Amino acid sequence: MPRSLKVRQDFIEKVKLAVRRNGFPSQQALAEELGMARSTIVNFLTGKPVDRAVFVDICQKLALNCQEIAEFDMETPLVSTTETQIESSRNYRDLEETDDVSTFIENKEPLAHICAVEAQVMDFAFYVERPPIEERCYSEILKPGCLLRIKAPWQTGKTELMSRLIHYIEQKEYRRAVLNLRDATQEDFSNLDKFLQWFCTIVANRLELSISVEEHWHKSLGNSKIKCRSYFEKYLLPGENPLVLALDEVDRIFPIREIASEFLGMLRTWHEDAKTRQIWRQFRLIVLHSEIYTEVDINQSPFNAGYEVILTDFNQEQVLNLAQKYGLNFDTTKVTQLMATVGGHPYLVGEALKQIEQQNTTLEAVLQTSYTVWGIYSRHLERHWRNLQSNAELARAFEKIVLANTPVEFSSELNQSMAIKLNDLGLVKLSRNSVMPRYELYRKYFRDRFQNLPK
Structure with a gap:
C-alpha cells in the first residue's frame, strides 16, 4: 500500500528553484526551518519518495501546489521512519487503514483533497487541549474586530492552536487567510511598499480573488499604507461572512525596523477601526509571536491590545493524555520521570513519546542520551x-x-x-x-x- 509521494520528474527544477525563491540559502537551512533531516529534503528535491505528511509540509513551506507536482510512489510501500521523521512541534502519524491512499485512487479523489484531509487529521490526532485556552479563543474569535495574540516560545504549540481556531471558524463559514511571514523573501522585505503589496497579494491569493494588487496600487492615491487599507476595504472585507487573517511567525519582521513599526502600527489601527467603522467589524486578526516588539510607540502597538493567550507547558495529566494517544502504557511515575528532564514542553515531550512508540525503545534509553549531540533533541x-x-x-x-x-x-x-x-x-x-x-x-x-x- 503506497504511503509516500514524490515530486514528478518534470517539476524537479521548479521545486529546486522554490528553495531560493522562498529565502532559504541552502537545503540545510530549509531542513532546519522545518525540523527535518537534510536527507529528507534532498529526497524531496530529487524526486525520491517521502512520507505523505512530510511531502505536504514541505509543499506548504515552499508555497508549492501539492496537487500539481506530486505523484504516488507505487514501488516503495513505506519510507523509512528514520529517513522521514519530522522533528517539529507537529506530531505526524499515518492515517487509519480506512483512509489509505488506495481508497482515494479508486474513487479518483483529487490529490489536493487528500493533502487537505491528511494535514487536518495529522494536526489534530495528537493535539492536547490546555483548558481554558481553546474555549476562550473560540469565544474571542467570534467578536467583531477581534485581535487575538498567541504568545509562546518556539515549538510550544502556537501553530497547532491556530490550526484549531481556523478549523473552528471554517465550521462557522468565516472566510480565512493564513500567512507565515517566513514565506516572504528578502526582496519582499526590501521596503514598506513592496512588503504591503506582497501582503495584499498573498491574502487575495488565499481567498482566491483575482483583483490585481499591482493595478490597484497603480490607480490608487496616497502612501502604501493607505493603498493597503483601501484594497482591504474594497475587495477583501466586503462579504456576508467575517474575514479571519492569521499571521504566523510575526517575529520575522522585527529586525526590519523601518517595516515593522509601520506594519504593526497599521494592524493596531485596523483593530481600533472596528470600534467606529462597520466594515472593519468584519475583520478578525490572529497574531502568533514569541517576543514583543518594543520599538513601536505603545499607543500604536498591537501587543498591548486585544486578547493575549500565553501558552503554558503541559501538566502531568496532559502529558499522560498524550502518552495514551501514542498507545503507551505510561503511569504517573513515568510521566514524572519524563517531566523531570523536559518539563511539560509540548515538543520535547512529544518527541520522547514518539521515539518510544516508533523505535520500540524505553523512556530510560531516550533520557540517557537526551542532552547529548546524538540524542533525539540534538x-x-x-x-x-x-x-x-x-x-x-x-x-x-x-x-x-x-x-x-x-x-x-x-x-x-x-x-x-x-x-x-x-x-x-x-x-x-x-x-x-x-x-x-x-x-x-x-x-x-x-x-x-x-x-x-x-x-
Missing part, C-alpha cells in the same frame, strides 16, 4: 545554541544561569531585560527576583557546551 538544542551565539550578551547571561547550581538573582551582571529575552526564547524560568534554566535538559546540555568552549 537539532532542537543546536538551534537554540546558534541563536545564543548570535547575541554575545544573551549568551553570557545564559552561561551564568546554567553554570549556577541555584537560581540566579538579578544583578548588574544579569539584568531583568536579559532574563526576559531568555524567557521569551523558552530557555529560562522566571521568578520575582531570580531566574533558572527552564528544564534540566537545558541545564545539562548548555552547561557542557559553555564549559567546553575554547578559553
Whole structure:
C-alpha cells in the first residue's frame, strides 16, 4: 500500500528553484526551518519518495501546489521512519487503514483533497487541549474586530492552536487567510511598499480573488499604507461572512525596523477601526509571536491590545493524555520521570513519546542520551545554541544561569531585560527576583557546551 509521494520528474527544477525563491540559502537551512533531516529534503528535491505528511509540509513551506507536482510512489510501500521523521512541534502519524491512499485512487479523489484531509487529521490526532485556552479563543474569535495574540516560545504549540481556531471558524463559514511571514523573501522585505503589496497579494491569493494588487496600487492615491487599507476595504472585507487573517511567525519582521513599526502600527489601527467603522467589524486578526516588539510607540502597538493567550507547558495529566494517544502504557511515575528532564514542553515531550512508540525503545534509553549531540533533541538544542551565539550578551547571561547550581538573582551582571529575552526564547524560568534554566535538559546540555568552549 503506497504511503509516500514524490515530486514528478518534470517539476524537479521548479521545486529546486522554490528553495531560493522562498529565502532559504541552502537545503540545510530549509531542513532546519522545518525540523527535518537534510536527507529528507534532498529526497524531496530529487524526486525520491517521502512520507505523505512530510511531502505536504514541505509543499506548504515552499508555497508549492501539492496537487500539481506530486505523484504516488507505487514501488516503495513505506519510507523509512528514520529517513522521514519530522522533528517539529507537529506530531505526524499515518492515517487509519480506512483512509489509505488506495481508497482515494479508486474513487479518483483529487490529490489536493487528500493533502487537505491528511494535514487536518495529522494536526489534530495528537493535539492536547490546555483548558481554558481553546474555549476562550473560540469565544474571542467570534467578536467583531477581534485581535487575538498567541504568545509562546518556539515549538510550544502556537501553530497547532491556530490550526484549531481556523478549523473552528471554517465550521462557522468565516472566510480565512493564513500567512507565515517566513514565506516572504528578502526582496519582499526590501521596503514598506513592496512588503504591503506582497501582503495584499498573498491574502487575495488565499481567498482566491483575482483583483490585481499591482493595478490597484497603480490607480490608487496616497502612501502604501493607505493603498493597503483601501484594497482591504474594497475587495477583501466586503462579504456576508467575517474575514479571519492569521499571521504566523510575526517575529520575522522585527529586525526590519523601518517595516515593522509601520506594519504593526497599521494592524493596531485596523483593530481600533472596528470600534467606529462597520466594515472593519468584519475583520478578525490572529497574531502568533514569541517576543514583543518594543520599538513601536505603545499607543500604536498591537501587543498591548486585544486578547493575549500565553501558552503554558503541559501538566502531568496532559502529558499522560498524550502518552495514551501514542498507545503507551505510561503511569504517573513515568510521566514524572519524563517531566523531570523536559518539563511539560509540548515538543520535547512529544518527541520522547514518539521515539518510544516508533523505535520500540524505553523512556530510560531516550533520557540517557537526551542532552547529548546524538540524542533525539540534538537539532532542537543546536538551534537554540546558534541563536545564543548570535547575541554575545544573551549568551553570557545564559552561561551564568546554567553554570549556577541555584537560581540566579538579578544583578548588574544579569539584568531583568536579559532574563526576559531568555524567557521569551523558552530557555529560562522566571521568578520575582531570580531566574533558572527552564528544564534540566537545558541545564545539562548548555552547561557542557559553555564549559567546553575554547578559553
